[in-house]
Amino acid sequence: MAAADLNAPAPQPAGVPVLAIRDLDVRFRTGDGELRAVKGVSFDVAAGETLAIVGESGSGKSQTMMAVMGLLAANGAATGSVTVGGEEILGLSPRQLNRFRGRRLGMIFQEPMTSLDPLYRIGDQLAEPLLAHAGMSRKEARARALELLTLVGIPRPAERLDSYPHELSGGQRQRVMIAMALANRPEVLIADEPTTALDVTIQAQVLDLLADLKRRFGMAIVFITHDLGIVRRIADRVVVMKSGQIVETGRTEEVFAAPREAYTRMLLAAEPTGRKEPPPADAPPVVEARDVRVSFNLRKGWFGGGDRELVAVDGVDLLLRRGGTIGIVGESGSGKSTLGRAVLRLVPSSGTVRFEDRDLTSLDRSAMRPVRRRMQLVFQDPFGSLSPRMTVGEIITEGLLVHEPAITRAERNRRAAQALEEVSLDPASRNRFPHEFSGGQRQRIAIARTMILKPAVVVLDEPTSALDRSVQKEIVELLRDLQRRHGLSYLFISHDLAVVRAIADEIIVMKSGKVVERGTVDGIFRDAHEPYTQALIAAAFLSKEAGPAA
Template identity: 45%
Template sequence: MTVLNVQDLSVRIGARTIVDSVSFAVEREKTVGIVGESGSGKTMTVLAATGLLDAPGARVSGVSTLGGEVHLVGATPKALRSVHGARIGFVFQDPGTSLNPLLTLERQITESLETHRNLTRRAANDRALELLEAVGLPEPQMRLHAYPHQLSGGQRQRVMIAIALACDPELLIADEPTTALDVTTQAQIIELVRTLQRDFGTAVVWISHDLGVIGQVADDVTVMRNGIAVEQAPIMAVFDNPRDDYTRDLLAARPVLERAGPGPVADAETLLDVDGLDVSFAVSSPVGRSTVHAVKDVSFRIRRGTTLGLVGESGSGKSTVAAALTGLVTPDAGTATLAGDDVFSVKGRAARDMRRRIGLVFQDPFASLNPRARVDTSIAEPLVVHKVVDGKDARHRRVGELLDLVGLPAEFAQRYPHELSGGQRQRVSIARALAAEPDLLILDEATASLDVSVQARVLELLSRLQSELALTYLLIGHDLAVIRQLSHDVLVMRAGEAVENRPADDLFAHPEQQYTRDLLAAVPPRTPRAAV
């Protein structure tokens, strides 16, 4: 049975066509994957098809029917309220903004049950507990009275799925539901949705920029670019014989474990030597103050001109290591030397000089760049603070050189961050980090928020810069396929402890610890699930 049937759907805003005559259908117990880069129109297509599009001046044409009876395009607000939540469930990318921070999980789940199913408060509460158990949330009875901020990202996404499935909807819309999650949590969410789909017979529309993820969930795929469906076919046909060049580019951009890394290098001197690093935080909770032991006696070395990949799930302590090295947190114990110079105990001018020698590129380039400062101002700031070059003309020339180094034209210097794409903003962030000519560059999830195609280009840029400038990287990430592409050595962390620390080729060929094997198994494979 066809659950959602979309025919010739178009969206225009002003004179611009955002979605151009897109058609697709999803059947009961089946999943349609809609894939494309940011700005391809994939989310806009689904919002328009389900009646959720609320952009000023938007004009939607075409036909979208639910169960062959409810016309969603042009439906009245009353008609849409009767199907949203009851017959169509939604899981969005960021559960942190989708969940109400002022309501308990219990209230957020029972709201739709009381509205659409007319359940009593007691029956709705019982159903909420069943749903939390179904989505695998630990200690569901206790979690009912928790607030969203008390859960991890993966747990919040499980709650979003519980809310979406509360009324046993015919259709589930999953809009990038795993993009911000660790690969292990991503694998769990994918398996959870497949299990619930099998149990409840739900039809699913899964939106993503990653064909690797789509290959694990979808039966059929619609590939979108610039608002046009450039390819539509069963999942195996798309992977085995892609017809469109854009589809082939998306397939090639996927991070896969089979792609060779940089390989071993000749012996090089140690640049950074960390020994016995220990970091704790005091945190407040409803039951009083407690201590979180974020990093526990971690030691490692990074050789000059190489990359150490630091990998682990959220909460493993990997970003705390970066914060300690850059002076953002004070370690409780341990030592670190950079080319023989102490990192942790320096004060005054020596501390500022050490900050210059360790550069940092953050995960979200839009948040890390000043929205009111032009690109040339952002890149020139380290030049001024650390007095790398003197004079306005010299700074202007150096900014141009740095933009060229990261593959951006000189005219980008006059732009603001909102005028750049995500990949362009990250290139600016890399140029800014390189401006101070650091000995060590820390890349903290520097590609995690990017489309896979943009991520591939940024990884190629980082590899080229390392080759040309003999740069040394500490590459922090949760995806071993990404870590594989740049790393000469890999340090695996779990719950603040170092689990494995070995040359990359050895670790990927023969992982010693079960946790490392779990991380490797969670990476989407080269072939889709349908091929297994």
């Protein structure tokens, strides 16, 4: 394959869909019997079009395309028909499928850090599909890998060939995954939630890149997502899935203008809405931080040579009042999560942090323990923060064993039931394990774990970023309700400005460890002064205004 082929559209048979799916069923064998994840799904994808498959978690959208790629789990099986350019591929052996995977069908996965091998350099991983499918020599494959990194906009591509995945940012790793999927110029590119974990500005760049590559290559894109804003921006047609079935399909502009199904209307209305009441102007301060600074020593050599200091938080002030919410926004690496941990005294820092008129700066670990129950943290990934070996009841009451060891088991059970009711979960579910719950339910469990200790301040670190839009809306409404009932104060850390607008009173914008802008929610969204803030807002809301990409 000549280098010039990278910019040539792939030839397609006239009148034949590049991808056709008919009556696809996907079933999994489980300990509780057979689970039918995809139920009789049928649709076509034309050359050069972008088809979006949308739906909530568990709708079957990802399993549909995993069946197309022959990547179902060992306990899964698919029946029906899948053709690529008229050739049947469903039921082929892995060796036979390799004629199609990589060469005619490419796939980008949601989390590049788990898809890229941490032990291999980027150049070697890009070369692998070229060696396997294009018959190139290693020298030719390395030259093509450099060309691919340049194509997807990686800075200093020659240097990055010898980098490992952990040395790249999240956006750069996703670009590498795109380059790998494009290595053999496939006819169909399947993108499974490729922007979910990315900052809004990086998300916008990746979407622009995919639209540009589609124009250059004339390839089809199947874009799997739960974000309707992205669909409006990039898709020509939409397939809406629920419980393994297609409930609606049509041109993007038609589905958005006049959705026929109630489920589609619910998805379109799932953006977090409403506003919280600001605290009274005379509400007392709960947390006051002054000149907070956090730095890390980075060692470059085995013997400490070339050490340098990374300043993660650089002289930040904040004042959080009772019943108030400060939204802390910024891209990855801006220092927002580190600031939250510094306020909780979970990382070493300089400056002062006062909580309810008490200076926490000089307190050691033992002296901080009584304060901790009043200052709680909710993590981004509820599945990762909940022990899989403990029941929900044990998880929720774990803090009580530390802070109220004298209370009886019966009293702990009573409080666990009460905490679950507060977050709208069945108290009887406290004997189940985290894997038996959905993502939104697990986040409710994580919130119940904090609420049982009756905190005054809760730091919420990206608590909705891994959730469907409809579930995000539910969690935002839950947090606002808990705040009203208990007079809670929140530090809400997020890169999702739509969520921040629905829950915060004040916004702090961080970049490279510094606060570059702050103000009320209305003030920031109406009249942001800093170009960086303006770029964040534009990237977050552009997808809701733009039509399908060319």
